[in-house]
Amino acid sequence: MGRTSMCRMKIKKHKLFLFFSVGLCVVSFLYCYKTLHQEFLLRDLSHHKSSLKSLVILSGFLWGDPLSNNSFLFNTNNRKDVEKAMRQKNYDEKKQPVADFVMPDPTGPHGELHKRTFSLQDDHTPHFIHTEMGALCFRDGTDMASSKGKPSYTKDNEDQKLKHKKNSTVVEHTLKPGRNVSECVCRQGWHGPNCGVPTVIQHSNLHTKSHLKLRKVPRRIINAININHEFDLLHVRFHELADAVDLFLVCESNFTAYGDSKPLTFLQLLLNGTFDYIKHKILYIFLDHFPKGGRANGWIVDDYLRTFLTKNGLSRIQGLRPDDVFVLNDADEIPVKEGILFLKLYDGWTEPFGIHMRKSLYGFYWRQMGTLDVISGCTMAMLVSVYKGDGILLRRREYFSMPGFRQYEKTSGHVLIPWSIGSPVHYGGWHCSWCFKPEGIYYKLVSAQNGDFPRWGDFVEKRKLSYIRELIRTGGWFDGSTPHYPPTNPSEHMFAPKYLLDNYEKYDYLLENPYAKG
Ligand SMILES: *[C@@H]1O[C@H](CO)[C@@H](O)[C@H](O)[C@H]1NC(C)=O
Ligand SMILES: *[C@@H]1O[C@H](CO)[C@@H](O)[C@H](O)[C@H]1NC(C)=O
Ligand SMILES: *[C@@H]1O[C@H](CO)[C@@H](O)[C@H](O)[C@H]1NC(C)=O
Ligand SMILES: *[C@@H]1O[C@H](CO)[C@@H](O)[C@H](O)[C@H]1NC(C)=O
Ligand SMILES: CC(=O)N[C@H]1CO[C@H](CO)[C@@H](O)[C@@H]1O
Numbered sequence: 131m132g133r134t135s136m137c138r139m140k141i142k143k144h145k146l147f148l149f150f151s152v153g154l155c156v157v158s159f160l161y162c163y164k165t166l167h168q169e170f171l172l173r174d175l176s177h178h179k180s181s182l183k184s185l186v187i188l189s190g191f192l193w194g195d196p197l198s199n200n201s202f203l204f205n206t207n208n209r210k211d212v213e214k215a216m217r218q219k220n221y222d223e224k225k226q227p228v229a230d231f232v233m234p235d236p237t238g239p240h241g242e243l244h245k246r247t248f249s250l251q252d253d254h255t256p257h258f259i260h261t262e263m264g265a266l267c268f269r270d271g272t273d274m275a276s277s278k279g280k281p282s283y284t285k286d287n288e289d290q291k292l293k294h295k296k297n298s299t300v301v302e303h304t305l306k307p308g309r310n311v312s313e314c315v316c317r318q319g320w321h322g323p324n325c326g327v328p329t330v331i332q333h334s335n336l337h338t339k340s341h342l343k344l345r346k347v348p349r350r351i352i353n354a355i356n357i358n359h360e361f362d363l364l365h366v367r368f369h370e371l372a373d374a375v376d377l378f379l380v381c382e383s384n385f386t387a388y389g390d391s392k393p394l395t396f397l398q399l400l401l402n403g404t405f406d407y408i409k410h411k412i413l414y415i416f417l418d419h420f421p422k423g424g425r426a427n428g429w430i431v432d433d434y435l436r437t438f439l440t441k442n443g444l445s446r447i448q449g450l451r452p453d454d455v456f457v458l459n460d461a462d463e464i465p466v467k468e469g470i471l472f473l474k475l476y477d478g479w480t481e482p483f484g485i486h487m488r489k490s491l492y493g494f495y496w497r498q499m500g501t502l503d504v505i506s507g508c509t510m511a512m513l514v515s516v517y518k519g520d521g522i523l524l525r526r527r528e529y530f531s532m533p534g535f536r537q538y539e540k541t542s543g544h545v546l547i548p549w550s551i552g553s554p555v556h557y558g559g560w561h562c563s564w565c566f567k568p569e570g571i572y573y574k575l576v577s578a579q580n581g582d583f584p585r586w587g588d589f590v591e592k593r594k595l596s597y598i599r600e601l602i603r604t605g606g607w608f609d610g611s612t613p614h615y616p617p618t619n620p621s622e623h624m625f626a627p628k629y630l631l632d633n634y635e636k637y638d639y640l641l642e643n644p645y646a647k648g
Contacts, residue, residue, distance in 0.1 A: 243397065244416035248377055250449040253348045255373070257475060258324065265313055266344070268475075270468075271320030271328070326475055328468035330558045334486075336549045342478040349474050349509075350454040354379035354443055354521060356435045357396050358386070359573055360461035362637060363565060364396075367464050368408040369629035374470040375411065375457075379443035381435065383417035386577035388587075389425045415442050428579025433522045440513075440521030452511035458521045459506060463487060464627055465559040469551040473507070480544045482508040482529060486552030487561040492571075493640040494562060494626040496605040497618045502561045503550050512538060557624040565640055568598040584609075603645035 258266050316325035321332040324344055332339070353375045357364060368378070382396045399405060400414060421434040436458065444450070455473050457465065465485050473479065486501040505525060508517070515538045517523040527548075529535055539546045552558025564571055572595060575587035586592045586608040606612040618625060620634075620641055630637045638644075 243400070243414040245446075246413065247446045247448055248413045250350050250376060250447055250451075250454070253350065253376060253474070255348075257348070257471070258326070258344075261314070266324055267314035268320065268324050268326035270471075271314075271316055271325035273315045273317045273325075326472065328472055330466060330469045330552045330556050331472050331479075333553050333556045334549060334551055334558070335553065336479055337547055338478050338480055338544060342476050345475055345477050350376040350451070351457060351470055351474050352377045352379060352443075352447070352454060352510075353457045353459065353470075354381075354439050355459050355461050356381045356383075356439055357461050358382075358392075358577060359395060359566075359570060361396070361399065362640065363462055363464065363562065366627045366629050367459075367461075368405070370464055370467050370627050371470060372408060372411070374467050374474060377447065378408070378412050379415055379439060380412055381415035381417055381439040381443070383420075383435070385417070385420040387424075387428060387431045387435070387579035388577055389420050389431075389580075390577065392577065413443060413446060415439060415446075417442075425580060428581025430581075431579045432581070436522040436525065437520050441519060444513075444519055450510055452509060452514075454510045455507055456510055456513045456521075456524075457507035458524055462563060462565060463502075463504065463506070463559060463561050465506065465551070466557070466624070466627075469558045472551075480542075480546050480549060481512050482506075482524060482546075482548060484548065484550035485558045486550050486554060486556070487559040488557040488624055489561050489563070490565070491563050491605060491607075492602045493565055493643065494560070494620075494630070495618055495641065495643050496615050498613070498615065501552065501554050501557065504561075505548065512542075560624075560627060562640070567639060568595045568602065571598050571602075599645055603643065 257269060259269050259272070260266055313323065314325040316322075319329045321327040321329070322342065326344065327342065351374055353367075353371060355367070355378070357380050364380075371378075380396065382394055384392060384394055386392045394416070397414065397416070400409065400412070405412065415438075417435065417438050421430050424431040424434065440456075440458070444456075457470065459465065463485070464487075469485065473483070482505050484503050484505045486503050489498040489500065489502050490496050491498060505527060508524060513519060513521075513524065516529055516532050516534045518534075523529070523532070530546075535546075550558065564574065566574065572593055575593055578585055578587050589608075591597060592608050601607070604612050605615055620626070620631065625631070626641055630640060634641060
């Protein structure tokens with residue numbers, strides 16, 4: 131009996147051991163598989179021969195005449211064909227299409243804003259504070275209240291508090307006993323030894339998070355958009371990003387995406403003083419023609435707008451450096467300031483990067499499930515070496531198969547696995563679709579490009595303001611559906627950009643359903 135039970139115990143032990151070994155094997159296999167899978171994805175898909183020239187040579191492409199060889203000679207009606215043709219156009223260096231760009235009349239009535247150049251300067255904003263004990267702390271992310279000798283405020287002492295706040299740039303920073311006095315104490319939502327890593331980076335899928343390093347000289351950030359009539363969201367963008375972005379490239383056309391004539395409203399507002407608070411950071415880009423074939427196939431216009439924006443814009447910037455950052459957004463995509471500032475101040479992140487954006491319709495009150503994750507930016511070096519200085523290629527996801535990618539990845543010193551600012555549960559920005567008053571939605575309907583079918587602007591009954599108001603009230607869509615929206619509350623985190631909340635009454639139609647009680 132003794133022997134059998136011992137035998138059984140031995141067998142049990144063996145079984146247990148076997149069980150754990152198998153478990154371990156499965157886990158390590160899964161881990162290896164995941165890593166290998168990512169590697170294969172990146173490496174084996176890049177079967178094109180690398181064609182990178184040194185940045186110095188490539189930079190000639192930027193400062194030379196990048197517009198001279200762009201044209202859209204396609205009149206196919208199929209999006210896939212267009213994309214294929216685009217790819218060939220951009221990848222096949224031997225067959226460059228013929229020149230087709232005409233810049234506006236230099237003696238035109240626009241004060242030649244569209245011909246000016248912009249000289250990028252270094253940003254000397256003091257984003258960091260040296261504490262008395264020698265630590266370097268990110269100002270927005272550091273908890274000054276944890277400083278020793280913090281003055282205690284009484285309720286009727288608000289004046290003194292304000293005064294002290296103004297002086298806080300030189301506040302000494304010593305800490306609670308027991309802690310390393312040369313560390314920064316981070317505010318909630320900030321991380322890293324310098325408190326400069328925001329939650330949207332800390333909780334992102336960036337795989338080089340442990341290698342982040344503060345830069346001595348900040349990068350310059352260039353934010354490029356095409357504008358139609360999204361002027362509320364334009365103010366939002368400028369206020370949200372003014373501290374993080376060095377230059378806004380804003381492109382306006384006197385054609386709608388459908389091909390009709392339209393007034394240069396943004397130019398008018400720029401000239402009448404509406405944007406004086408940010409004018410020094412704006413480079414105005416004027417698209418004065420409609421791409422060939424754009425009426426028959428709207429996707430051509432869609433692509434062309436971004437190509438023109440990038441190529442014209444970049445050709446007019448002086449002093450660009452390879453480590454400057456290019457961020458391309460649609461007018462209704464607003465990145466959160468903290469994420470962009472991080473890109474500016476840190477080294478060690480990889481590219482290209484996307485942004486997880488909170489999705490909403492008609493206003494911030496109709497929140498949609500999940501996030502919109504759009505590839506939005508990269509360094510100038512990558513934009514030139516891999517994307518050939520063409521913004522539309524940046525929006526596509528197949529960068530790893532572009533010529534120049536492998537060589538670029540090698541010189542970058544990182545494995546360039548894509549990542550995104552934010553996460554599915556930490557918004558890195560806002561995407562507010564059709565966020566206009568009913569008149570604005572009407573205008574968007576009739577100016578929409580001809581290709582994203584069904585084109586609701588073609589239906590008389592869908593253009594009626596009463597119909598549009600009803601859609602806004604119910605959160606419905608033009609196809610008759612009414613999706614389910616989770617409840618929202620203006621006080622929840624990342625409900626809407628700060629500028630709107632700070633000007634609640636002026637923009638209440640974007641923050642609360644204006645027809646809910648009608
Ligand atoms: C703020 O600084 C000014 C001058 O630098 C000084 O006169 C003033 O007393 C300071 N205020 C506080 C609350 O420390
Ligand atoms: C405090 O931090 C500094 C810099 O991070 C480090 O050099 C020093 O050794 C630390 N001191 C203690 C007591 O942990
Ligand atoms: C757009 O502007 C250009 C240059 O001023 C002009 O030649 C063209 O006719 C304009 N197009 C429309 C539709 O207004
Ligand atoms: C500029 O023009 C717009 C639209 O016509 C108008 O609403 C705005 O008040 C003007 N701004 C200034 C500063 O004149
Ligand atoms: C700058 C550049 O590449 N220019 C080329 C544009 O295309 C024409 C004709 O295809 C060439 O002759 C130019 O050299």
